[in-house]
Each structure stands twice: as C-alpha cells, then as structure tokens.
Amino acid sequence: AQSVTQPDIHITVSEGASLELRCxxxxxxxxxxxxxxxxxxxxxxxxxxxxxxxxxxxxxxGFEAEFKRSQSSFNLRKPSVHWSDAAEYxxxxxxxxxxxxxxxFGKGTRLSVIA
Amino acid sequence: xxVVSQHPSRVxxxxxxxxxxxxxxxxxxxxxxxxxxxxxxxxLMLMATSNEGSKATYEQGVEKDKFLINHASLTLSTxxxxxxxxxxxxxxxxxxxxxxxxxxxLHFGNGTRLTVT
Numbered sequence: 001a002q003s004v005t006q007p008d009i010h011i012t013v014s015e016g017a018s019l020e021l022r023c024x025x026x027x028x029x030x031x032x033x034x035x036x037x038x039x040x041x042x043x044x045x046x047x048x049x050x051x052x053x054x055x056x057x058x059x060x061x062g063f064e065a066e067f068k069r070s071q072s073s074f075n076l077r078k079p080s081v082h083w084s085d086a087a088e089y090x091x092x093x094x095x096x097x098x099x100x101x102x103x104x105f106g107k108g109t110r111l112s113v114i115a
Numbered sequence: 116x117x118v119v120s121q122h123p124s125r126v127x128x129x130x131x132x133x134x135x136x137x138x139x140x141x142x143x144x145x146x147x148x149x150x151x152x153x154x155x156x157x158x159l160m161l162m163a164t165s166n167e168g169s170k171a172t173y174e175q176g177v178e179k180d181k182f183l184i185n186h187a188s189l190t191l192s193t194x195x196x197x198x199x200x201x202x203x204x205x206x207x208x209x210x211x212x213x214x215x216x217x218x219x220x221l222h223f224g225n226g227t228r229l230t231v232t
Contacts, residue, residue, distance in 0.1 A: 036223070041206075041226075041228065042225055042226065043121070043208055043223045043224050043225035043226045044159075044208065044210075044223040045223075046222075090158065090159070094221075100146075100147050100212065102149045102151075102161045102164060102210075102221075103210075103221060104161075105158045105159045105160075106158060107157065107158045108157075108158050110156075
C-alpha cells in the first residue's frame with residue numbers, strides 16, 4: 001500500500017529565507033508524486049507534479065521539488081519565501097499519471113512565515 | 116484550465132437533517148470523481164470513489180448508507196450526508212480528472228465546510 005510521510009508538522013521561516021519541506025513516500029512501483037498547497041478554509045492548489053523524466057521539477061509560485069528514488073523522497077523547496085506562502089502543504093502519491101485513481105496524502109506541513 | 120466547482124462552500128444544518136454537496140467538472144467530463152474528508156488540522160482521507168453510471172466504491176469504515184453518492188452524469192457527482200450528526204462536521208472535498216486521462220492530474224474543488232449543530 002502507498003503511504004506518504006511528512007515529518008514536519010509545523011515549520012516557521014523568516015520572509016526571504018529559503019524553505020525545504022520534506023516528503024517521503026512508500027510505494028512499490030513508479031510513483032506519481034504531487035505537492036498541493038491549501039490556504040485556510042480553501043481547497044487544494046496543485047504546486048507541481050512528478051511523473052517521469054527530469055527529477056527536478058518546477059512548479060508555480062517559484063516552488064521546485066526533487067525526486068530522489070534512492071531516498072524515496074520528494075522534497076519541496078523555495079529559495080526565498082514570501083509572507084503569502086504561509087499555508088498548509090500536502091505531499092501526495094498516486095498510482096497513475098492519470099486521474100483515475102485517488103491520491104494518498106501525507107498529514108501536511110503547516111508553514112508560518114515571520115517578518 | 117480544468118476547473119472543479121463544489122457547492123455549497125459552507126453549510127450549517129441541524130442534527131438529523133440531510134445535506135447535499137455538489138461537485139461539478141466545469142469544462143471537462145469525468146467518469147471518476149473522488150470524495151475526501153478532512154478533519155481540522157488533519158490530512159485528506161479518501162471516503163469514496165464515484166463512478167458515472169454505477170455504484171460508488173466506499174473506503175473501509177465509511178458508511179455508504181450515511182454518505183450517499185450519486186454520479187448521474189459525466190460532469191456531476193453529489194454527496195448527501197443523511198441524518199447528519201455533529202460528528203459529521205468536517206471539510207469535504209471532491210476531485211476529478213478529465214476522462215481522457217493521460218497525464219492529467221486530479222483537480223480539486225474548493226471544499227465544503229459542513230457544520231452540524
């Protein structure tokens with residue numbers, strides 16, 4: 001069975017500082033990996049996804065993530081955090097590239113940004 | 116781009132009543148939609164898979180008679196919480212993907228905040 005672990009429940013960074021959110025997955029086959037962001041009371045917005053190819057993927061809002069098969073990780077990074085990045089971030093894994101199977105989500109990491 | 120619309124965004128109902136939540140794919144057809152539930156400060160947990168023209172598939176522990184799912188068309192799935200109780204208060208989110216598949220990721224609705232008093 002698939003599973004996703006986000007080790008950090010809550011992270012606080014200063015505005016302008018770099019950010020890395022950790023994600024580890026467990027899946028026997030080729031994983032399809034996603035990062036979503038959720039603002040309070042809102043739905044999910046897709047930041048980026050990895051299906052195949054280049055292991056460093058670029059997303060929206062200046063985010064990127066690197067797929068490392070040897071470490072079963074898909075960490076999310078941003079070089080300079082903005083106050084508007086404060087939100088909940090979810091890593092997810094799916095069985096297929098298409099949307100015909102559901103995603104399994106990690107428990108999320110809440111990001112706080114301080115001045 | 117593909118958009119999934121969920122309605123209502125918020126609903127407050129009295130204990131014992133039923134509430135219907137709609138999930139629409141606005142510019143694509145979706146044979147499959149998914150319903151998730153999210154408790155405060157927790158992750159999304161899959162409740163059920165909604166299949167157009169057939170019965171929904173429920174995850175273990177989800178009462179199918181309590182959470183009725185109808186996927187009557189390729190653009191609409193509904194979740195009805197029957198005889199709601201305060202413990203059903205939660206954030207419900209649907210997702211869908213174009214039936215053409217390929218590398219189309221799941222698109223999520225903005226969620227419905229259900230409060231049962």
